[in-house]
Each structure stands twice: as C-alpha cells, then as structure tokens.
Amino acid sequence: MELEEETIFTVMDLCKFGVKQEIQAQYGYGERVRKERSQISFHCKYPKCPAHFNVAILDQNKYKLIKIVEEHDHSAPNDKSQYSSVVYRKYLEHYFQTDDNQRAIAQLNAFKDLEIPLTGPSIPEMYAQKPRAIKRFAERIHALQTRYSPDDVVSLQIFVQTVQEESPDDLIAFEVSDNNMCFYYAPFEGKAYAHSIKTFHIDSTYKLLRSNIPLYAFTGKIKDFHIFPFLYFFCQPDTYQNIQVCVCAYLRWVTIEPEYISMGCAPQIAQAIEESIPQAQIL
Numbered sequence: 184m185e186l187e188e189e190t191i192f193t194v195m196d197l198c199k200f201g202v203k204q205e206i207q208a209q210y211g212y213g214e215r216v217r218k219e220r221s222q223i224s225f226h227c228k229y230p231k232c233p234a235h236f237n238v239a240i241l242d243q244n245k246y247k248l249i250k251i252v253e254e255h256d257h258s259a260p261n262d263k264s265q266y267s268s269v270v271y272r273k274y275l276e277h278y279f280q281t282d283d284n285q286r287a288i289a290q291l292n293a294f295k296d297l298e299i300p301l302t303g304p305s306i307p308e309m310y311a312q313k314p315r316a317i318k319r320f321a322e323r324i325h326a327l328q329t330r331y332s333p334d335d336v337v338s339l340q341i342f343v344q345t346v347q348e349e350s351p352d353d354l355i356a357f358e359v360s361d362n363n364m365c366f367y368y369a370p371f372e373g374k375a376y377a378h379s380i381k382t383f384h385i386d387s388t389y390k391l392l393r394s395n396i397p398l399y400a401f402t403g404k405i406k407d408f409h410i411f412p413f414l415y416f417f418c419q420p421d422t423y424q425n426i427q428v429c430v431c432a433y434l435r436w437v438t439i440e441p442e443y444i445s446m447g448c449a450p451q452i453a454q455a456i457e458e459s460i461p462q463a464q465i466l
Contacts, residue, residue, distance in 0.1 A: 189247065190247065190248040191241070191245060191246070191247055191248075192238065192245070192246040192247070192248065193244055193245065193246075194244050194246075194273070194277045195274075195277070195296065196246075197238065197246050197270075197273070198270050198271075198273055198274040198277070198296075198297055199296075199297055199298060200236075200248075201225055201236075201268075201269075201270030201273070202268070202270050202271070202297045202298070202299060204225070204227075204234070204236065204253070204270075205268055205270060205309065206299075206300070207253070207255070208227050208229070208232075208234060208255050210227055210228060210229045210232075210255075210257070210309070211228050211267055211268045211269065211309040212225045212226060212227055212228060212235075212268065212269055212270060213225070213226050213227075213228045213269055214269040214273070217237070221239065221240055222237055222238065222239050222240065222249070223237070223238050223240065223246070224236075224237045225237075225238075225269070225270070227255060229255070229257045231256070232255055232256055232257055233252055233254065233255075233256065234252050234253060234254060234255045234256075235250075235251075235252050236248065236250060236251040236252070236253075237249050237250040237251075267309050267312075268309040268310055270297075271293060271297070271309065271310050271312070274293055274296065274297060275289060275293065275317070275321075275324075276324055278292065278293070279321045279324040279325070280324060286317060286318060286321045289317050289321070290312055290317060293310070294310070336359060336364070339357055339366065340357055340359075343355050343356065343357045343366075346368075350370075350371070352371035353368070353369065353370050353371050354367070354368065354369040354371075354414075354432070354433060354436045355367070355368045355369075356432065358428070362420075363418075363419070363420070363425065364418065364419050365416070365417075365418040365425050365428050365429055366416060366417050366418070366429075367414060367415065367416035367429040367432055367433060368414070368415050368416070369413055369414040369415075369433050369436065369437070373411065373413045374436075374437050376403075376413075377403070377413050377437050377439055378437075378439055380403040380404075380405075380410075380413075380441075381441075381442050381443060382403070382404040382405075382441075382442070382443040382444070382445060382466070383401060383402065383403060383404060383413075383441050383443070383444050383445075384401075384402045384403070384404045384444070384445045384446065385399060385400070385401050385402075385430070385444060385445075385446045385447075385452055385456070386399065386400065386446055386447040386449075386452070387399050387400075387447065387449070388400050396417050396418075396419050396421070397417060397421055398415065398416075398417050399415070399416050399417060399426070399429070399452075400412040400414070400415055401413050401414035401415075401416070401430065401433060404445060413433070413437070414429070414430070414433045416429035416430075416433075421451060422451055423450075423451040423452070423454040423455040423458070424455075426451060426452060426455035427455045427458065427459045430455060430456070430459060430460075431459050434460070440460070440462055440463070441460060441463045442463060442464065443463060443464050443465075443466055444456055444460065444463045444464075444465055444466065445465075445466040446465065446466075453465065
C-alpha cells in the first residue's frame with residue numbers, strides 16, 4: 184500500500200495501530216528490529232503471510248510509518264493456538280515504565296487504551312494474559328529501570344566491576360571491542376567440586392531476551408543428569424573462537440583438563456572444544 188501522507192506515531196499511537204492490524208488478521212504480530220536498530224518491522228506471525236508494516240524510529244517516543252502491507256493470505260485460525268501479541272506487550276512495557284504501581288488494573292487499562300473490543304463472544308487469545316504473567320512482566324520492567332545504566336553494555340560493565348570488588352574469588356569478566364564481546368562467570372563455590380567431575384556438558388540454555396544472544400552453560404554430568412552449571416557465558420558474534428576464550432579462561436582458573444565433554448549439535452561448540460581441549464573425548 185502506497186502511503187499518501189506522512190504518519191507519525193507516539194508509542195501509544197503505534198500500539199493502537201498495531202492492535203487494529205492484529206484484530207483485522209485475527210492473529211498476533213511479531214516484531215523485528217532492522218537496519219542497525221533504526222527501523223522496526225511488525226509482521227503477521229501466520230506462516231508465510233505477507234502482511235506487515237514498518238516504522239522508522241525517530242526518537243524514544245516517536246515513530247514514522249514507512250511501509251504497510253495489509254493483505255493477509257489466511258482465514259481466521261480455527262483453533263486457540265494463538266501467538267501472544269507483541270503489540271500488547273509493547274503497551275505493557277510503556278505502561279509499567281510510567282505507572283508501575285497499577286499492576287492490578289493493567290489489563291483493563293490495556294483494553295481501554297488500545298480499544299480492544301470486548302463485545303464479542305470471548306477475549307482474543309492473543310490479549311488474554313494471566314495475572315501471574317503480568318506480574319512477571321512488571322517485575323522485568325522494574326528490573327530494567329533500576330539497573331546500573333540504561334545502556335546494556337555499560338550496565339553489565341558496572342555489574343562485573345561490582346562482583347569483582349565484592350566477590351574477588353569468583354571468575355567474572357566482560358571483554359568488549361568494536362565488533363566483539365565475551366562475558367563469562369563462574370562462582371568460587373563450584374571450583375573445588377569441578378575436580379571430581381569426569382564428564383562435562385556444554386550447551387546453550389536459552390537466548391537472552393533483549394539481544395537474542397545464546398547463553399551457554401558449562402555443567403557437570405553424572406549418569407543421566409546434568410548438575411548445576413560451573414560456568415555461564417555468552418559471546419557475540421557466536422563463533423568458536425569466542426567460545427574458546429570463555430571456556431579456556433574457566434579451565435585455566437579451575438586448573439582441570441576434562442576427560443569427557445558432551446554437547447549439543449552446534450558446530451561452533453564442537454570446533455571450539457576440539458581445538459582448545461584436544462585431549463578431551465567428545466561424546
């Protein structure tokens with residue numbers, strides 16, 4: 184669809200517009216930050232549906248609509264397996280940043296502010312949030328607002344420095360260059376116990392919420408069980424060289440040479456272990 188005139192959104196305007204698109208689709212939209220964080224693309228999450236709209240980020244509370252495709256190539260889903268609304272979550276983030284004490288009426292305010300219709304037979308699944316989910320969301324926003332710095336890198340650097348000062352026996356580091364960063368942390372409490380482990384396991388546990396970076400854990404393995412992680416780390420880019428930096432720093436600190444290491448199927452993990460711990464047998 185060609186844009187006939189310039190459309191500028193505030194955060195609230197953007198959320199209202201997004202909800203209208205979702206209600207038209209009867210399906211939730213996803214969000215993707217594009218082109219060095221200068222644009223956001225919102226797209227229908229129905230498989231292969233072309234419907235989407237893009238906005239340019241002008242400042243913290245101002246967006247410009249630059250493209251929209253409103254045609255959907257699917258009918259309303261017959262089942263209740265809906266993706267939750269990323270637009271609804273964006274509203275909640277804005278809501279708790281400005282009024283974090285009103286958790287009990289957050290969902291009611293969302294329906295009112297976003298003009299979500301409640302006259303139908305049921306609340307759309309993508310907007311149905313349980314109180315516990317809203318509570319966790321509010322706590323996450325509060326944690327982000329009370330961290331050391333609004334900048335992710337600066338906040339983590341301050342955290343690392345704080346741990347180094349308060350717990351000097353722990354292993355922790357955050358190394359940053361222009362296009363590279365590595366973070367690793369191992370508590371002192373597990374250092375001695377690591378010497379009794381013959382088989383270790385390395386794999387990504389989940390992706391960090393804000394940057395979609397894999398978070399790795401280096402754990403002990405006993406029979407069919409993985410015991411507590413001895414090391415947490417993440418790196419960007421997610422290359423075998425950066426994985427080597429983190430794992431080797433831990434092994435030097437704990438002074439062990441693992442006999443066996445099991446892992447997931449990611450090729451960068453296997454290459455990192457093969458080159459940095461050649462004596463270990465990979466399971």
